[in-house]
Amino acid sequence: MKNSLNISLLLPLLSILFTSMSCEKKMVTYRFTDKDKLKLLPHYTEGKIFTFLNSDKDERKFEVVDIKQEIIQLYLTGGMGGTPHYAFYYEKKRILLKDYRNEKIYFLDIIKYPIDYSSAKTKSHKKFPSRLILESSGIPYDNEYTGHGFFLLTFNYDEPTTTLSSNGFTYNKVHIIDRNPNKVIGAGLDPDEWANTDFGGTFNMAKYIYFDEDYGIIRFDSYDGQQWRLENN
Helix, strand or coil, rough: CHHHHHHHHHHHHHHHHHHHHHHHHHHCCECCCCCHHCCCCCCCCCCCCCEECCCCEEEEEEEEEEEEEEEEEEEEEEEHCCCCCCEEEEEEEEEEEEEECCEEEEEEEEEEEECHHHHHHHHHCCCCCCCEEEEEEECCCCCCCCCHHHCCEEECCCCCCCCEECCEEEEEEEEEEECCCCCCCCCCCCCCHHHEEEECHHHHEEEEEEEEEEEEEEEEEECCCCEEEECCC
């Protein structure tokens, strides 16, 4: 009788466990497509150095120090007593850049995410249309900060682009990022405070940043009126 009772209690638990495992296996994965691959900055190779010059020939340099591409399982914590759960898988390419100005590391992430994020995270077994998103850290890279929302750049690749000529080269898919501190996530500072904060390296001086989908960061305009142009794409 006792064994029978134990089994009757165990079966529902096993059923829930196997159902949960089965559901996780069926979760949707948002992967990079062949079309996306051209936008993953393949020329950002480990050890490559990008140099920016202003009109006075002053230099600002960045080095690619690490590249990692992986499938990540989005985990949602349960708020207000809710049950934590996994929502879906997504693919991410992370490029780590060392700023020679302060010898610190910043990340540049290209992410494949569902457009309808709210629906996708609650309906993990239904695939929604997806898009590429760019995110970059506005403070030196450190594991404890990566989830804190301090992004220097953040935009969707389906936003409008423009054409820009720089140093005799024409870029055709340029996103112009306005770094007004009131628009930057996690800032809340006036321009002078933001430009001079200890958090920042080179790009913290920037009022506008120009990012081309094929070539990455190609130019930035600093708060003091200088234009810094990429010398080697």
